[in-house]
Amino acid sequence: MKRPVLLRFGERPRLPAALWFLITLVTITLFFLLFQGGKLASMLFIIMLLLSVYLLSGYWSGIRRSQGTRKLTVQGAEAKVEAGSMLDIRISVQIPGVWPIPYVLLKDRLIRANGDESVFEGSIVPDWKRRGEFHYVTPPLRRGYYRFDATDCLTEDIFGFFQHKGRLELQEPITVYPQTVAIREWAQFHHMLKGMQHHSTSTRSHRETTQINGVREYIYGDRLSRIHWNATAKTGTWKSKEFERESLPKTIVVLDRTARSYRDAMQFELAVSIAASIFRFGTGRELALGLLSPGKTFTYYEPKMSQHQHTEIVNHLVGVEADGFQSLSQMIKERSREWPQGCFFVLISPVKGGPMLQILKQLEIMGVNPCHIWVGGGGTQPLKPPTGPTVPAHEDWVKAVRALGYMAYEVNQLADLPEQLGGVKRYA
Numbered sequence: 001m002k003r004p005v006l007l008r009f010g011e012r013p014r015l016p017a018a019l020w021f022l023i024t025l026v027t028i029t030l031f032f033l034l035f036q037g038g039k040l041a042s043m044l045f046i047i048m049l050l051l052s053v054y055l056l057s058g059y060w061s062g063i064r065r066s067q068g069t070r071k072l073t074v075q076g077a078e079a080k081v082e083a084g085s086m087l088d089i090r091i092s093v094q095i096p097g098v099w100p101i102p103y104v105l106l107k108d109r110l111i112r113a114n115g116d117e118s119v120f121e122g123s124i125v126p127d128w129k130r131r132g133e134f135h136y137v138t139p140p141l142r143r144g145y146y147r148f149d150a151t152d153c154l155t156e157d158i159f160g161f162f163q164h165k166g167r168l169e170l171q172e173p174i175t176v177y178p179q180t181v182a183i184r185e186w187a188q189f190h191h192m193l194k195g196m197q198h199h200s201t202s203t204r205s206h207r208e209t210t211q212i213n214g215v216r217e218y219i220y221g222d223r224l225s226r227i228h229w230n231a232t233a234k235t236g237t238w239k240s241k242e243f244e245r246e247s248l249p250k251t252i253v254v255l256d257r258t259a260r261s262y263r264d265a266m267q268f269e270l271a272v273s274i275a276a277s278i279f280r281f282g283t284g285r286e287l288a289l290g291l292l293s294p295g296k297t298f299t300y301y302e303p304k305m306s307q308h309q310h311t312e313i314v315n316h317l318v319g320v321e322a323d324g325f326q327s328l329s330q331m332i333k334e335r336s337r338e339w340p341q342g343c344f345f346v347l348i349s350p351v352k353g354g355p356m357l358q359i360l361k362q363l364e365i366m367g368v369n370p371c372h373i374w375v376g377g378g379g380t381q382p383l384k385p386p387t388g389p390t391v392p393a394h395e396d397w398v399k400a401v402r403a404l405g406y407m408a409y410e411v412n413q414l415a416d417l418p419e420q421l422g423g424v425k426r427y428a
Contacts, residue, residue, distance in 0.1 A: 026052055054157070062097025062130070063104070063166040066153050070170045083143040083179040083269065091134040091151060093124065093168070101126055101155050106134045109149040110174075112142070113319060143269060145319055146174040178269075178276040178317050181414050186281065186421040188407055189344075215239050250288045250303035250340050252368075253278055254332070255317075256349035257295030257324040262375075263350070268322040271348050271375045273414050276317050278346065283310050291316070294331040295324035303343065329359045341367045350375040352397045360406050372401060376412030 029048045033041040073088045074081055081087070091108065095101060103125050110118045118139075124132030151168040215231045218238030231239035255275045262268045275291070282289040290303030291313045301313055324331075328349065339345075345368050347359065352374055363370040374397060401408035409420040 057099060060097065061099040061101060061155065061164050062095045063101070063153055063155050063164045065097075066093055066095050066166040066168055068093040068151070068168045068170060070148065070151075070172060072172075072174070081141065081174060081176050083176055083273070084140045085176070086140055087138045087174075089120075089136055089138065091168070091170070093126075093132050093134065093153065095126055095130040097130070101130065103155065104132060105154040107152040107154070108134075108136070109151075110138065111147055111149055113145040114321075141176045143176050143178050143272065143318060146176060148172045148174070175315075175318055177314065179273045179414060180277045180280050181273075181417055183277055183281040183418050183421055189421070215241065250290065250343040251282065251346065252290045252292055252303055252339065252343055253346045254292045254294075254328075254348065255320070256328050256347070256351065257293060257320065257322050258326070258328055258351075259322050259324060261328075261349060261351050262322050265322075267350060267375055270411070270414060271350070272317055272320060274348050274373060274375065274411060274417060276314065277414070277417055279310060279313060279317075283307075289313075292332075292335075293320060294326070294328065295321070298331065298335075300335065300338065303340070327355070329355065329362065332359065333362065336366050339366060339368055343368050345370045347372045348375065349373075357401075357404075360401070360404075364406075369407075371407035371409075373409045373411055374398065376410060 026048050029041070029045040033045045069092050071090045071092075074085050089108070091106065093104065093106070095104070103123050105123050106121065108120045110120070120136045120138070122134050122136060124134050126132045148171055151170055153166040153168060154163060156163050215228050216239070218227070218232075218240045222240045226240045228239045228241045253275050255271060257268075262271075279289055279291075281287075286305055288303045288305050289310075291299070291301045293299040293316065299316060301309055301316075328347075328351070345363050347356075347370060349356065349372070352372075356372060360370045360372065398408045398410045411417050411420060
């Protein structure tokens with residue numbers, strides 16, 4: 001960004017060199033006419049005078065009063081913008097005035113919240129109505145908050161002598177959400193719930209009370225006793241009764257934001273996408289979910305069923321960074337009094353070996369049920385656990401953790417998450 005030129009008291013603004021050159025040419029032709037005379041001198045003076053009028057009138061070309069609109073579309077979808085999406089952007093420009101404009105150079109800037117800037121440049125040739133459209137496609141966007149800066153418009157005369165600039169104030173914020181994947185089922189999670197409520201033949205996620213909570217759309221297969229006849233008669237479409245669900249064990253998702261735990265930025269993006277996918281799964285099944293996000297700032301959302309809190313958590317995941325410097329074990333221990341008894345802890349971290357086993361054991365002592373989702377690609381730590389034999393730190397890590405009685409999964413890419421949680425891949 002250029003700094004504004006500060007003028008001292010009594011100092012006159014400097015004229016551009018091109019203007020001085022034009023004034024010099026006009027002065028020379030004028031003196032040539034006055035001292036030499038004749039048709040040649042008159043012709044030269046008239047031509048230079050006309051050219052000077054044309055060049056100077058470009059200041060009122062209308063480029064400074066340009067107007068425009070920006071239209072954004074997501075390639076391949078019309079939903080919200082997720083990480084990896086490419087934006088199709090069209091900027092329509094309208095230039096008032098009558099001064100002839102051969103072309104217009106446009107420069108658009110997309111700025112990320114961390115300061116990264118992407119510049120997109122192009123040119124348009126205005127039609128006879130002095131209108132034009134600039135079209136470009138962004139590269140795949142990373143997760144985060146973005147904003148469009150003002151768009152610069154630049155034009156020149158046919159000789160390229162003077163430049164005239166304008167700006168389109170089209171600032172617009174953009175939110176790029178973490179990439180998610182649909183999780184159809186979490187097999188071991190439901191088995192755990194059955195074990196916690198051995199008196200029931202089905203999990204509480206499917207049990208309902210007799211208290212009516214509202215009305216919903218009819219789903220094929222609903223029993224006749226569930227149909228809400230009054231709402232059906234009023235709306236003309238089939239409606240069913242919605243009953244309140246029984247309380248579920250609370251679940252806390254822990255996102256490891258320790259900087260030294262991750263090998264690169266892509267590994268941390270995978271961890272954030274796993275967390276966002278789990279919240280998408282839990283919200284669709286009305287589970288009480290909370291988030292523990294320890295990093296440079298400690299963020300904690302209590303587990304509860306709330307659409308407002310779900311929105312806050314998603315917005316937090318949009319701008320979260322791997323900026324923590326304390327160990328995950330230390331931060332969990334400091335806040336151990338805040339965890340509800342019997343809750344379910346989902347640890348999303350690339351750490352494995354002795355440090356992770358200490359955390360799992362620590363959580364078990366606190367009276368919670370831990371689960372480790374290992375983010376593939378992290379460094380190996382072949383250390384010994386607090387008790388027991390040496391635990392392998394390579395492909396046998398998940399097998400060894402499950403042998404100790406804990407839930408564990410290995411996710412090397414986001415597409416593997418539904419398969420792992422669905423129970424398709426088994427470990428001996």
